[in-house]
Amino acid sequence: MPATLFLPAILAKLADAKQFEVSGGTVGELVSDAATRFPALGTRLRNTNGEPYAFVTFYLNDEDIRFHGGFGAKVSDGDELTVVPAIAGG
Amino acid sequence: MELPTLTHEEILRYSRHLILPDVGVEGQRKLKAARVLLIGAGGLGSPLALYLSAAGVGHIGIVDFDIVDVTNLQRQVLHGTSDVGTSKIASARKRIAEINPHVELTTYETPLNSTNALEIFKNYDIVVDGTDNFPTRYLVNDACVLLGIPNVYGSIYRFEGQASVFATQDGPCYRCLYPEPPPPGLVPSCAEGGVLGVLPGLVGTLQATETIKLILGIGESLAGRLLLIDALGAHFRTVKVRKDPNCPVCGTHEITTLIDYEQFCGSPHVGGDPKVSFNVPEITPTDAAARLAKGEIDIVDVREPHELQIAKYPKVTAIPLGQLVDRIAELPLDRDLVLACRSGVRSAKAVQQLQAAGFTRVSNLAGGILRWIDEVDPSQPKY
Numbered sequence: 001m002p003a004t005l006f007l008p009a010i011l012a013k014l015a016d017a018k019q020f021e022v023s024g025g026t027v028g029e030l031v032s033d034a035a036t037r038f039p040a041l042g043t044r045l046r047n048t049n050g051e052p053y054a055f056v057t058f059y060l061n062d063e064d065i066r067f068h069g070g071f072g073a074k075v076s077d078g079d080e081l082t083v084v085p086a087i088a089g090g
Numbered sequence: 091m092e093l094p095t096l097t098h099e100e101i102l103r104y105s106r107h108l109i110l111p112d113v114g115v116e117g118q119r120k121l122k123a124a125r126v127l128l129i130g131a132g133g134l135g136s137p138l139a140l141y142l143s144a145a146g147v148g149h150i151g152i153v154d155f156d157i158v159d160v161t162n163l164q165r166q167v168l169h170g171t172s173d174v175g176t177s178k179i180a181s182a183r184k185r186i187a188e189i190n191p192h193v194e195l196t197t198y199e200t201p202l203n204s205t206n207a208l209e210i211f212k213n214y215d216i217v218v219d220g221t222d223n224f225p226t227r228y229l230v231n232d233a234c235v236l237l238g239i240p241n242v243y244g245s246i247y248r249f250e251g252q253a254s255v256f257a258t259q260d261g262p263c264y265r266c267l268y269p270e271p272p273p274p275g276l277v278p279s280c281a282e283g284g285v286l287g288v289l290p291g292l293v294g295t296l297q298a299t300e301t302i303k304l305i306l307g308i309g310e311s312l313a314g315r316l317l318l319i320d321a322l323g324a325h326f327r328t329v330k331v332r333k334d335p336n337c338p339v340c341g342t343h344e345i346t347t348l349i350d351y352e353q354f355c356g357s358p359h360v361g362g363d364p365k366v367s368f369n370v371p372e373i374t375p376t377d378a379a380a381r382l383a384k385g386e387i388d389i390v391d392v393r394e395p396h397e398l399q400i401a402k403y404p405k406v407t408a409i410p411l412g413q414l415v416d417r418i419a420e421l422p423l424d425r426d427l428v429l430a431c432r433s434g435v436r437s438a439k440a441v442q443q444l445q446a447a448g449f450t451r452v453s454n455l456a457g458g459i460l461r462w463i464d465e466v467d468p469s470q471p472k473y
Contacts, residue, residue, distance in 0.1 A: 054268065066332075090280075
């Protein structure tokens with residue numbers, strides 16, 4: 001399924017784009033697709049076990065994937081996956 | 091509790107509120123009765139203090155132990171040029187008294203920690219998180235959950251921000267959104283990464299708005315939603331924040347007292363720039379300059395290209411930290427390399443990366459270009 005991945009500025013530089021098309025049937029597959037194309041981005045999206053970090057939240061459309069099966073969450077055509085890492089500036 | 095009455099002067103001062111149907115006299119009396127605690131009088135704390143004072147919040151508390159620095163003035167509009175060198179608390183007191191003398195201000199010129207947080211927080215109805223580091227954010231969250239006080243959250247980085255309201259009754263908390271902090275040093279601070287001066291104005295005024303809505307009991311709160319602000323794209327969007335039944339603070343209630351947040355976040359220091367301990371070999375600028383003059387070392391500058399235009403090291407190889415691993419072949423294994431950046435944090439990471447790649451003759455320039463300017467070349471500007 002084609003979906004759009006949205007990155008915040010802090011990660012966008014690792015892919016040279018704030019948004020791009022990714023493909024996969026689950027959120028984990030979308031992340032794998034992005035990680036394969038941009039290895040430096042990949043290490044910021046998932047740990048060495050291929051799992052999401054506790055300090056990077058993924059939104060499939062406007063839902064936190066933690067409550068919908070994590071990286072196993074099913075993706076539909078045209079979904080939007082937004083990466084929201086923790087920031088602390090004030 | 092009986093709401094306080096308004097004097098004639100206050101009625102005139104707040105007249106634009108009083109004629110708003112959703113505020114009115116009763117709302118203004120609620121604002122006067124409200125007790126709001128601001129954590130930090132910096133970028134976010136500045137618009138918060140200014141607008142909440144002007145709006146007539148009756149009692150404001152501020153926790154901050156920082157001194158006004160000239161680099162703060164680009165965004166911290168609570169403080170002025172004549173305040174540089176004085177405490178932010180003193181500067182805030184002066185400014186708030188000028189904006190609204192009816193505000194009763196309590197100041198806490200101390201680092202917030204697990205020992206004092208509950209004692210301070212229990213005197214307030216709402217806590218507003220305008221801090222600049224992860225340990226304090228988790229501390230503020232947990233203290234608010236334990237006491238049942240709403241936490242109006244805001245956070246910024248470069249051109250982007252986040253805002254929400256946590257720890258309302260039945261609402262999610264910060265740990266529901268981010269169960270654990272990133273490892274120290276992964277997310278640059280504003281001092282390292284920069285921040286658009288207007289951005290804390292945008293996010294701080296959103297926090298002030300949420301605070302006033304909570305006090306008045308009007309509108310649609312950000313509780314249960316996270317507002318994402320992209321100043322460059324001019325995009326605002328909200329996503330859902332769900333209460334996590336497994337959250338150790340607000341879900342399972344495993345955490346019943348405040349913990350050691352420095353340890354939880356893996357960092358030994360709170361406030362300002364995170365001073366992360368990397369445990370790598372170091373060299374002082376004075377020693378480095380002497381050895382550089384004899385041709386004994388090479389300096390590798392890992393700052394970004396736009397920073398090199400502000401202040402420079404002599405005779406460097408410039409490779410931004412993000413490209414170091416890919417360009418490692420450009421560096422000699424048989425020379426003493428001194429890694430350098432602005433303050434010594436990124437270069438310490440660079441030393442670790444080179445050590446991991448097999449380099450043994452690498453050290454970190456302690457204090458970066460800021461200390462280099464102090465010790466070696468005062469002709470250059472600091473940033």
